[in-house]
Amino acid sequence: MSESCIFCRIIRGEIPSYKIYEDERTLAFLDINPSAPGHTLIIPKAHVTRVEDLSEEDAEALFRTLHRLVGGIQDAMEVPSSTIGINNGPESGQEVPHVHIHIIPRTRGDRGGIMQGLVRTTGRPSGEAMLDIAERIRERVG
Numbered sequence: 001m002s003e004s005c006i007f008c009r010i011i012r013g014e015i016p017s018y019k020i021y022e023d024e025r026t027l028a029f030l031d032i033n034p035s036a037p038g039h040t041l042i043i044p045k046a047h048v049t050r051v052e053d054l055s056e057e058d059a060e061a062l063f064r065t066l067h068r069l070v071g072g073i074q075d076a077m078e079v080p081s082s083t084i085g086i087n088n089g090p091e092s093g094q095e096v097p098h099v100h101i102h103i104i105p106r107t108r109g110d111r112g113g114i115m116q117g118l119v120r121t122t123g124r125p126s127g128e129a130m131l132d133i134a135e136r137i138r139e140r141v142g
């Protein structure tokens with residue numbers, strides 16, 4: 001828990017929220033500044049800033065809650081699709097330093113983009129460069 005974190009304050013009930021779902025480890029509520037109707041946030045109840053710092057239990061619980069909610073959100077908003085994303089760190093646009101998954105209901109013609117369109121810092125790398133990148137990552141996650 002963090003004293004000043006807005007999401008921790010929502011968990012403690014100090015700030016009201018439009019709650020969707022709650023269990024032992026996670027809470028889901030409507031984003032107060034929605035990109036589309038039904039835009040929902042899922043957070044761990046533990047105050048953790050970044051995905052890589054979540055416990056395995058909280059990581060599992062977050063995806064379990066996502067899996068549980070996404071179909072119902074789409075049904076309720078009468079949309080066929082959603083974009084699911086996490087801004088992980090300030091350079092990615094994370095505004096609240098408490099892990100949160102966005103579920104944004106999507107419809108054809110909503111003028112939204114795709115996740116891969118958020119950033120374009122590279123052209124198409126060579127096969128050699130791809131092998132090097134894959135090796136560098138493997139060395140750190142093995």
Ligand SMILES: [Zn+2]
Pocket residue numbers: 001002005006007008009046047048097098
């Ligand atoms: Zn927090």
